[in-house]
Structure formats: structure tokens, C-alpha cells
């Protein structure tokens with residue numbers, strides 16, 4: 001390998017740990033091993049296909065030759081459709097000029113950072129969380145990290161954020177949250193909004209404000225009595241300071257279709273457009289036109305979501321119940337009741353135990369390897385989401401889960417746990 005020096009960013013950036021782990025497991029599966037691979041925050045299209053109506057519209061859109069460059073802010077048809085979709089489904093008022101389209105959530109998050117955060121600016125985020133650490137690194141911001149606790153469902157609280165709010169430039173919240181499958185309550189979100197509003201009231205004319213990056217990529221996927229709240233509904237004054245990340249990737253199992261949107265103050269949105277016009281990370285023209293039509297199909301969307309959500313919920317609950325049953329049998333495992341998204345937070349606390357062959361599981365990494373090799377269970381440790389390396393908590397994703405396999409998976413886990421002393 002060449003030893004040529006590259007940019008500081010290239011030399012120091014860590015690729016996604018989750019993708020790395022997922023690739024390693026896929027290789028083992030290809031080599032013939034049976035693994036319950038719950039590592040990827042994606043859907044198996046055989047289990048969770050995209051909506052049939054959307055698929056048809058995309059095909060038609062290519063047949064209609066929608067294949068030229070889209071407008072840098074996204075095609076107007078789609079921004080109008082997103083505007084009405086947000087109004088109808090979430091009660092939010094955003095005009096097309098306050099909406100930016102891109103090829104999914106990632107380029108939008110990167111662009112929000114680029115539009116708001118300067119080198120050295122304070123960015124506040126909780127851990128475990130999805131990729132905030134990497135975006136702060138890519139923009140040279142100052143990491144203000146909050147260690148979230150199980151008693152708060154691994155969500156940041158107002159007290160956590162308060163410690164860092166003075167002079168902060170960006171607060172990152174994600175609800176429903178990847179990796180935990182939990183949500184911010186109305187009360188906690190309102191308190192954090194009040195804190196941001198109070199901080200901004202102290203800033204002088206011309207001084208940069210504190211913004212909120214509000215990632216609601218999974219907001220349609222809530223279960224039972226869980227309700228999704230957004231900053232604008234709980235505190236309308238937050239509209240001036242909030243930039244949303246949203247799109248079809250998770251709501252319609254459409255991760256590979258690549259259509260996302262941000263809503264926010266026109267000034268921020270227009271700067272995001274300028275930055276994105278150089279990145280060229282637009283959603284493909286044909287998909288934009290197709291999604292623009294699909295978002296008006298209220299009945300089809302409702303029917304799709306009903307079926308899709310019930311299938312995810314069954315998986316989350318069955319696995320959750322299985323973990324609680326194992327806990328009740330005396331095994332040192334646990335789980336947080338699932339509220340939303342496609343994730344279950346599980347705890348596998350085996351450090352210090354001895355395997356049949358006499359090896360001591362000395363670290364959480366040893367535990368991860370043990371459950372992979374003995375239970376054939378692949379899950380992502382919270383350390384991959386910025387959590388402590390000795391955290392016994394994991395993300396279990398059900399996007400690729402075949403529900404009929406759950407009992408066998410739990411049996412295999414029980415037998416692996418039973419072999420330890």
C-alpha cells in the first residue's frame with residue numbers, strides 16, 4: 001500500500017463501523033454459515049418490498065423519459081407533494097421553497113452541517129446515535145457528547161443538553177431513534193426546545209443562532225400508544241431554528257430508491273441548495289417524479305403503512321418477549337420495550353463468564369464474537385454508535401428478519417447462554 005499522505009479528513013475518517021460489520025457477516029453467510037443477521041438498518045426487499053404503487057410509478061416515470069437533470073432544489077412537483085404530505089400527515093406547514101430534496105437523508109445531513117457548522121463550532125448529540133460523530137468529524141466541529149441512559153430510553157434529556165448549550169451551534173436529535181427504536185416524549189422534546197429558544201434569545205443581532213437538526217426519518221413507524229412529536233408542533237417558535245431530515249427510505253422501505261427531503265427556514269434551505277448543487281447528490285429525476293405522484297395516494301399509503309408496520313411490530317415484540325423470557329429464566333440479558341422504527345435495544349451482559357472450552361469472555365468484543373459463533377446471532381454493539389466500548393447494549397434490526405425463524409433463533413441463543421458458567 002502506498003504511504004502517500006492524503007487530506008487530514010481522509011487520514012482520520014473512520015468508515016461506518018456498521019457497514020464494516022455487516023459486510024463481514026455477509027461474507028460468512030456467503031461462505032455457507034447460517035447466521036441470524038440483524039445488523040443492517042435496511043430491509044430485505046423479499047420480506048419488505050417497496051409499495052407496489054410506487055414501484056409502478058417509478059417504472060412509468062422512466063418510460064416517460066424523466067431522465068434529465070432535476071432542479072437543484074428538487075423538482076417543484078415533488079416539493080409541492082412533500083408540502084401537502086407534511087400538512088396532511090403531520091400537520092406541518094412548509095412551502096415548497098422551504099423544502100430541499102436530495103438523494104436520501106445522508107447528503108441532507110451532511111449539507112445541514114456544512115450550511116451551519118464552522119470549524120470548532122459546538123455540536124451537541126447523544127450517544128448511542130447514528131453517525132453524528134462522523135458528521136461532526138467531517139465538518140471539524142467540536143463534539144459535545146451526551147451519554148444517554150437506559151432509564152431515559154437512551155434519549156438525551158434537557159439536563160443533558162443544558163450542560164453544553166452555551167454557545168452551541170447545532171443540537172442533533174433523532175426520534176424515533178436509530179439505534180434504539182425509542183422516541184422522545186412530548187415533555188422532553190418541549191423542554192429541549194425551550195432550552196434552545198432561551199439560548200437563542202440571549203444571542204446578539206448578527207450572532208449565529210443555535211439550530212436543531214431534527215432527524216425524523218422513521219416518524220411514520222411508531223407502534224402501540226407511541227406518538228411521534230416534532231419541535232414545531234410542540235413549540236411553533238422553533239420553526240426559525242429547526243431543520244428536518246426526512247424521506248422515503250424507511251417510511252416506505254425504500255432505502256435504495258434514494259429520495260429524501262429537508263424542511264427548514266428558507267435561508268438555510270437556500271444555502272443547502274447551493275451546497276448540494278456542487279455535490280450533485282440529487283435524487284434521480286424519475287424517482288422524484290414518481291414519489292411526487294405517490295405522496296398524493298393517501299389510501300394506498302395508509303394501506304401500505306398498516307401492513308408494513310404490523311409486520312415490523314410482530315418481529316420487534318416477538319424478539320422482545322423472547323429476551324424478557326430469557327431474563328426471567330435467570331440469564332443476564334434484557335431488552336427495552338420497542339416503541340418505533342425497526343430496532344430493538346437488547347442487553348447481553350456476559351463479561352466474566354467462562355465458555356465450555358474454558359475461555360473467559362474478557363471484553364464486550366468477546367461477548368459479541370461468542371454470540372455470533374455460538375448463537376449465530378449478529379447484532380451491532382452500541383460502541384459502533386459512539387457508546388462506551390464496554391457497553392453491554394446492542395441494536396437488533398428486524399428489517400431482514402424472517403419471522404418464522406424467531407423461535408429457532410431464541411432457542412439457539414438460550415442454548416449458547418446455557419453453555420456459559
Ligand SMILES: Cc1ncc(COP(=O)(O)O)c(C=O)c1O
Pocket residue numbers: 041103104105106107130174177178215217245247249255259260
Ligand atoms: C436516523 C437516520 N437518519 C438518516 C438516515 C439516512 O437515510 P438515507 O438512507 O436516506 O440516506 C438513516 C439511515 O440509516 C437513519 O437511520
